[in-house]
Amino acid sequence: MRAIRFEADGSVKLVQLPNPQSGPEDVVVQVLAAGVCHTDLHLLDEVKAGERQPLIPGHEIVGRVSEIGADVYASSVGDRVVVHFEQPCGQCRQCRRKRTNLCEKGHSLGFDAPGGYAEFVVAKQNTILPLPPNLDPAVAAPLGCSGATAYRSVVALGQADEDDLVIVIGAGGVGLSAIQIARVQGARVLAIDPREEARKAALDSGAQAAVPPQEAEAAARDLAADTGVDLVIDLVGTRTTFNLGRSLLGFGGRFVAMAPGTESVSITADDLVDGGKAYLGSYSSTMADLARVIALVEAGRLQPVVTRKGPLEDAAEVLGDLQAGRIVGRAVLFPGPMNP
Ligand SMILES: [Zn+2]
Ligand SMILES: [Zn+2]
Numbered sequence: 001m002r003a004i005r006f007e008a009d010g011s012v013k014l015v016q017l018p019n020p021q022s023g024p025e026d027v028v029v030q031v032l033a034a035g036v037c038h039t040d041l042h043l044l045d046e047v048k049a050g051e052r053q054p055l056i057p058g059h060e061i062v063g064r065v066s067e068i069g070a071d072v073y074a075s076s077v078g079d080r081v082v083v084h085f086e087q088p089c090g091q092c093r094q095c096r097r098k099r100t101n102l103c104e105k106g107h108s109l110g111f112d113a114p115g116g117y118a119e120f121v122v123a124k125q126n127t128i129l130p131l132p133p134n135l136d137p138a139v140a141a142p143l144g145c146s147g148a149t150a151y152r153s154v155v156a157l158g159q160a161d162e163d164d165l166v167i168v169i170g171a172g173g174v175g176l177s178a179i180q181i182a183r184v185q186g187a188r189v190l191a192i193d194p195r196e197e198a199r200k201a202a203l204d205s206g207a208q209a210a211v212p213p214q215e216a217e218a219a220a221r222d223l224a225a226d227t228g229v230d231l232v233i234d235l236v237g238t239r240t241t242f243n244l245g246r247s248l249l250g251f252g253g254r255f256v257a258m259a260p261g262t263e264s265v266s267i268t269a270d271d272l273v274d275g276g277k278a279y280l281g282s283y284s285s286t287m288a289d290l291a292r293v294i295a296l297v298e299a300g301r302l303q304p305v306v307t308r309k310g311p312l313e314d315a316a317e318v319l320g321d322l323q324a325g326r327i328v329g330r331a332v333l334f335p336g337p338m339n340p
Contacts, residue, residue, distance in 0.1 A: 035060025237261030
């Protein structure tokens, strides 16, 4: 099969590999569409720095089941499916507590197991969900990471609710999903992004206002009146964005960090206790999160923003454009036909 591999020298290469084989409880999925996530850029950096083995990236996957293992009971050849990239072990302490996003022993497609920038990928049978018949694979692909991750942050952890004021810092692919999901919950949204195009996309996704960082405080005060901000979703992960979020958070507010970052930040006990605020970290998502966002898209209440489509061979170019901030919303790659 053809696949894209991140090589140790930092290059993004098209390679020929043997087709993968399924284990007894696995399915082989012929990839129809694979979303390009910002995390892929971090992975490429890590491979280049020798912190990670060369890998086949791609963790936003929609495809068609092309082969099933001997013990697969819930899926048939030909089924169109959305794949969750997390392949939890099902047995560790976190899995037993239904926190499969934090599995201690599993694998993640596109991270430490071969991912979806390839013609075929192998997944456990309990990590796929049916693709609703009316859903375009290219639109559904980003749900696997950006949609489900946003849902976990905004709803499962952030508890966005009717009439809340939610601030979304960073209106990229995940940010636009977060905005739409917060709106579905009945919240008002202020989006913050230095890029004009991203702010426009944020407004199109339902945000009440979208401003550059330097105007954030005034805009938040305008929208919050005297209630303060109920939820901050930080998709950037710098000290600056943390401090901005912290300064805006109102009584009972929740700050959810979604982006990795290494800058140290500080909060005081007063920040937590005075006003009963919570600072939370959100990591990945569960099958339940994915099922909910698929249902939202099927019902027309969530619309992933896909602005760029290309064949698998375009991977290097698309990643370069993503790095340069030239892609608003999501880019999707097609290992096979462009309109699967
Ligand atoms: Zn991702
Ligand atoms: Zn586990």
